[in-house]
Amino acid sequence: MTNTASNVSTRAAVPLDELLSSARALGLSGRWDRAARLLDATDVAEPGARARIALVAAEVALESDWFAGTDAAGARLDTAAKLLADPRPDDRWDLDFLRLRHGYLGRIRSGGRFCPGPAGKDPDALTALRGQGETLREQAPDETRRGWAEMYLGLIADNLFAESEVAARHFAAALRAGEPGDDLLSREALRHLGGHDHDHGDRARALERWRRATALGAGAGTVPGTLSQQLLLAASARDAGDEAGASALAREIARWAAALGASSLAAQAEDFLTRANPTASAASDD
Known part of the structure; x- marks a missing residue:
């Protein structure tokens, strides 16, 4: 890598796995531009390494698209696909999974707002998206990846087909896969299982799951994801009659999200302050 901040060119040997892990951590924290710059500044000649860098860059871009309302993931995914000419099986699965996430985001959002439900959506496209998820589940090279496929099958069932019971089974399978060691997967599954508890009137269990997810x-290390989870805690406070506490927390979430550049999340918090229900838009994977 080259450091041009002081017009001094230096090179530092950093293991690729460590660099990719650091870029992912930056992306999770909401430092999407910084993560992208780090990856773009990494000069490697080996084709496999370049492909892996491009894959993580697409992952970071997708996080930015979700929380900041950018439109960067499509081009990044195309680049990764071109570089993955002869991918490792895990890399091929990861690319296809990012494509699934990208496709889901495109179906669940309109005009910067979440729009769950099948109304106005192409049923053939929704069925194709579900088929992609099922293929990923069957082809998953390990249990954790299988759990992520289950998670998205649940999101698709819940937010695109309005199939609550089907979704709950997928979320439960995702939680079983995540609990041995993937905290992000466990967090996502608990978030949505708690949403189902809330919908069914079991607010105590919803709050328990949402606290664990937070x-x-x-x-x-997911800063915007933690803020989005706190918005559900604000909803719990409102349910309990603590409107002052709910509004105070939502105002802070909106302020922090705006400072982070997470405009989509900031808009959700602002909507909450106008009495919108965040549990109706808990379609996020982050």
Whole structure:
């Protein structure tokens, strides 16, 4: 890598796995531009290494698209696909999974707002998206990746087909896969299982799951994801009659999200302050 901040060119040997892990951590923390610059500044000649860098760059771009409302993931995914001419099986699965996530985001959002439900959506496209998820589940090279495929099958069932019971089974399978060690997967599954508890009137269990999800997300370093989870805690406070506490927390979430550049999340928090229900837009994977 080259450091041009002081017009001094230096090179530092950093293991590729460590660099990719650091870029992912920056992306999770909401430092999407910094992560992208780090990856773009990494000069490697080996084709396999370049492909892996491009894959993580696409992952970071997708996080930015979700929380900041950017439109960067499509081009990054195209670049990664071109570089993955002869991919490792895990890399091929990861690319296809990012494509699934990107496709889901395109179906669940309109005009910067979440729009769950099948209304106005192409049923053939929704069925194709579900088929992609099922293929990924069957082809997953390990249990954790299988759990992520289950997670997205649940999101698709819940937010695109309005199939609550089907979704809950997928979320439960995702939680079983995540609990041995993938805190981000466990956090996502708990988030949505808690949403189902809330919908069914079991607010105590929803709050328990949402608190666990918040702690897991914070421990895993997902700053915008933790803020989005706190918005559900604000909803719990409102349910309990603590409107002052709910509004105070939502105002802070909106302020922090705006400072981070997470405009989509900031808009959700602002909507909450106008009495919108965030549990109706908990379609996020982050």
